[in-house]
Amino acid sequence: MSISLQFFGAARHVTGSKHLLEVNGKRVLLDCGMVQGPRKISDKANRDLPFPADSIDAVVLSHAHIDHSGSLPRLVRLGFKGDIHCTNPTEDLLGLLLPDSAHIQAHDARYLRKKGHRVEPAYDAEDVATTLKRARGHTYHKRFAVCEGVEAEFFDAGHILGSSMVLLSVDDGSQRLRILFTGDFGRKDLPILRDPDEVPACDYLITESTYGDRLHPPRTDLQETLCGIVEEEIRDGGRILIPAFSVGRTPIVVYFLGNLMAAKRIPKLSIFVDSPLSSKATKVMAQNPQSLTTRPVKSSIAAATRSSSMACVMWPMSRKASPSMLSEVGSSSRPRVCVKPAASCITSSRASRILEIAC
Ligand SMILES: [Zn+2]
Numbered sequence: 001m002s003i004s005l006q007f008f009g010a011a012r013h014v015t016g017s018k019h020l021l022e023v024n025g026k027r028v029l030l031d032c033g034m035v036q037g038p039r040k041i042s043d044k045a046n047r048d049l050p051f052p053a054d055s056i057d058a059v060v061l062s063h064a065h066i067d068h069s070g071s072l073p074r075l076v077r078l079g080f081k082g083d084i085h086c087t088n089p090t091e092d093l094l095g096l097l098l099p100d101s102a103h104i105q106a107h108d109a110r111y112l113r114k115k116g117h118r119v120e121p122a123y124d125a126e127d128v129a130t131t132l133k134r135a136r137g138h139t140y141h142k143r144f145a146v147c148e149g150v151e152a153e154f155f156d157a158g159h160i161l162g163s164s165m166v167l168l169s170v171d172d173g174s175q176r177l178r179i180l181f182t183g184d185f186g187r188k189d190l191p192i193l194r195d196p197d198e199v200p201a202c203d204y205l206i207t208e209s210t211y212g213d214r215l216h217p218p219r220t221d222l223q224e225t226l227c228g229i230v231e232e233e234i235r236d237g238g239r240i241l242i243p244a245f246s247v248g249r250t251p252i253v254v255y256f257l258g259n260l261m262a263a264k265r266i267p268k269l270s271i272f273v274d275s276p277l278s279s280k281a282t283k284v285m286a287q288n289p290q291s292l293t294t295r296p297v298k299s300s301i302a303a304a305t306r307s308s309s310m311a312c313v314m315w316p317m318s319r320k321a322s323p324s325m326l327s328e329v330g331s332s333s334r335p336r337v338c339v340k341p342a343a344s345c346i347t348s349s350r351a352s353r354i355l356e357i358a359c
Pocket residue numbers: 063065159184
């Protein structure tokens with residue numbers, strides 16, 4: 001009779017979340033994240049998983065961000081045959097993020113081969129397709145069986161669409177424990193997402209503290225900060241580039257800009273979301289209204305995903321559509337804003353100003 005926990009990622013460093021729970025010989029993996037960072041470290045870490053893939057009986061996933069889900073196709077490629085439990089919206093987002101991850105790896109490998117480096121992606125589109133078939137979507141607040149001796153229930157973590165705290169009820173025959181894994185924990189009073197659920201009672205708490213030494217500014221300050229910077233750039237005749245994470249942050253930035261325009265605090269802008277992934281993820285949000293806040297923003301998000309309803313926002317849904325939309329925005333007489341994936345802004349030389357918004 002035994003219960004044990006091991007931490008293989010996101011401990012003493014960030015990204016690569018993988019926590020292994022073992023109960024009477026059954027092995028449940030909490031998250032299976034990709035290590036992100038310098039290629040020398042991340043390539044090896046993402047190829048060589050720290051446990052035999054076929055020894056894992058089931059995965060329980062807190063949310064869809066790649067540093068928590070991005071090694072699932074590698075796990076499947078190396079022999080994992082079990083179920084991947086997650087919330088229903090997380091299952092929807094995995095259908096966007098994992099194919100995107102495979103695409104980026106294939107693109108990088110082609111580029112590096114041209115430079116004379118031998119690089120093999122950790123997985124390909126076929127591994128992703130097999131992985132997605134293993135996903136089992138669940139609703140919040142409904143307990144389900146993971147394997148013999150382990151049950152789980154999802155609580156809203158308020159971090160991104162579908163994000164969850166996982167409450168595990170573990171029974172090894174001699175003791176019962178409630179183990180709570182928070183995943184990434186969100187904040188209250190943001191638009192669009194629901195506030196996090198109250199943290200349920202537990203015997204053991206597993207949490208990650210990437211931003212644990214910082215305090216969030218109030219939500220109203222974020223919108224005011226954005227307003228001030230946009231006003232200043234428009235006065236200076238600049239174009240505005242906003243780095244934002246594709247899943248979760250982009251619609252919040254667009255929402256704040258929409259609010260400011262509606263209140264006539266800033267002039268009408270031409271906004272280009274330079275990321276088909278952001279556009280599709282925002283559409284998934286609109287398709288999951290039950291997971292959004294009950295504050296009156298649902299319809300704004302649904303409208304924001306249809307360019308005809310919010311004419312000043314361009315949401316390309318494919319890489320092919322991006323260039324023509326970009327030229328349409330470029331020819332607009334309105335001040336222009338481009339919202340881009342944060343990582344791609346690092347190398348951009350076209351920005352006149354980068355805004356950092358600590359959401
Ligand atoms: Zn996250």
